[in-house]
Amino acid sequence: MNAAAVLRPVVDAALGTDLPVRVDCWDGSSIGPSDADVVVRFTNRRALRRLVWAPNELGFARAYVSGDIQLEGDLLDALTRLDQLADPERGPGVRVGPDTRAAVARAVVRLGALGPPPRPPSEEIRLSGHRHDRGRDARAVSHHYDVGNDFYELVLGPSMVYSCAYFERAPSSSYTLEDAQRAKLDLVARKLGLTPGMRLLDVGCGWGALIVHAAREYGVRAVGVTLSQPQAAYARSRIAELGLQDRVEVRVQDYRDVTDGPFDAIASVGMAEHVGLSRLGEYAAHLHGLVSPSGRLLNHAIARRPGPPGDPRGDRTSFIDRYVFPDGELHPLSTVVDALESAGFEVRDVESIREHYADTLRAWVGNLEQNWDAAVRLSSAGRARVWRLYMAGSALAFQSHRLGVNQVLAVRPGPGGANSLPRTRSGLLGVPPG
Incomplete structure (x- = not known):
């Protein structure tokens, strides 16, 4: 009997008989419609063993990253179909009951897939030490960002901006x-009210796009901090190329070690996700101490849906934590606002740009797929698969409202509550009246 015939009862027990994707097995047999647009290919028995030992997204991720499972066709479409299958409100839902477990056990024995858990792919990481101490945070950042500047340039494009873009028009040629x-970048600068001569701090400056933009277009003096040596080297090279060394400085420094305030404005774009709930109050208080009275903070961060930490809908997933953002934690918008207000900030504006991140991630997936061979050469096949799965899955999460992203503008009130903010939102965004 072929592998597909053995696995068919497992698929039927878990997902039902009406399967909109095709499953190809290592012996050439298949389950599902022959003309399916999406194909899930098990390249060997080890794929099944990975799923038996970790019957969740981590097992699937290990199998995909290692190449034991391949997804053929449009990955975003594939993940959408698989997500619909697993969601009982839109598909049959995954049913893991006694029948499913019995079917899995029989299939594993008949296919000779018994054995110890396979070694995880080399791209997987588990950090040691105290969560969110300086040393562990530095290792977490290095795991994610030190893949190579050339790799990131393939994915992100010439802007080298690794955060949600702002599509003022629908994406097109x-x-x-x-x-x-x-x-x-311009939206952030306008919300911060940047003007010539101001001093800007960019917390988690990445490859320096915002500080360069702010110096060139708004005439500010800018300091950017990052924990990534390759990011800092790239940013410094770009700054020197543009002749901005007298106005822009990049440091390899933990934000908690920045003590040379005050700054007229602070931007934190895509950095608060690394802070952790236990450190969120400290983060807000430290930034409050660094910004001058009447100065503004723009906190741009991904948000999860409300619920307790560790909730299945919650702050992180096993795949993201092991392969993408070790120790990353997402917080509901209300948690972030509370932390900022508790630190003494006055929150003045909140903008959700969730749909923009779905478009951004689709563009990054497209860049990666168009440059796949180069991406593999610059990193590894496993690392490229990690990024493809992570970005495509994240696009789906933002599109379906499982994740959000918000820009929160806050001000440190001056004496008597004074601040320099315009009286209207259109004024805040620099929109001419009328």
């Missing part, structure tokens, strides 16, 4: 990711 990233 005439309005690209680069246009939307410039619009995002």
Whole structure:
């Protein structure tokens, strides 16, 4: 009997008989419609063993990253179909009851897939030490960001901006990711009210796009901090190329060690996700101490849906934690606002740009797929698969409202509550009246 015939009862027990994808097995047999647009290919028995030992997203991720499972066709479409199958509100739902477990046990024995758990792919990491201490945070950042500047340039494009873009028009050949990233940088600068001579701190400055933009277009003096040596080297090279050394400084430094305030404005774009709930109050208080009275903070961060930490809908997933953002924690918007207000900030504006991140991630997936061979050469096949799965899955999460992303603008009130903010939202965004 072929592998597909043995696995068919498992699929039927878990997902039902009406399967909209095709499952190809290592012996050439298949389950599902022959003309399916999406194909899940088990390249060997080890794929099944990985799923038996970790019957969840981590087992699937290990199998995909290692190449034991391949997804053929449009990955976003594939994940959408698989997500619909697993969601009881839109598909049959995954049913893991006695029948499913019995079917799995019989299949494993008949296919000779018994054995110890396979070694995880080399791209998987588990950190040691105290969560969110300086040393562990530095190792977490290095795991994610020190893949190589050339690799990131393939994925992110020339802007080298690794955060949600701002699509003022629908994505098209005439309005690209680069246009939307410039619009995002400008949106942040306008919300912060940047003017010539101001001093800006960019917490988690990445490859320096915001501090360069702020210095060139708004005439500020900027300091950017990052924990990544390769990021800092890239940013410093770009700054020197543009002749901005007298106005822009990049440091390899933990934000908690920045003590040379005050700054007129602070940007934190895509960095608060690394802080952790236990450190969120400390983060907000430290930034409050660094910004001058009447100065503004723009906190741009991914948000999860409300619920307790560790909730299945919650702050992190096993795949993300092991392969992408070790120790990353996402917080509900209300938690972030509470932390900022408790530190003494006055929150003045909140903007959700969730749909923009879905478009951004689709563009990054497209860049990676178009440059796949180069991406593998610059990193590894497993690392490229990690990024493809992570970005495609994240696009689906933002599109379906499982994740959000918000820009929270806050001000440190001056004496008597004074601040320099315009009286209207259109004024805040620099929109001419009328």
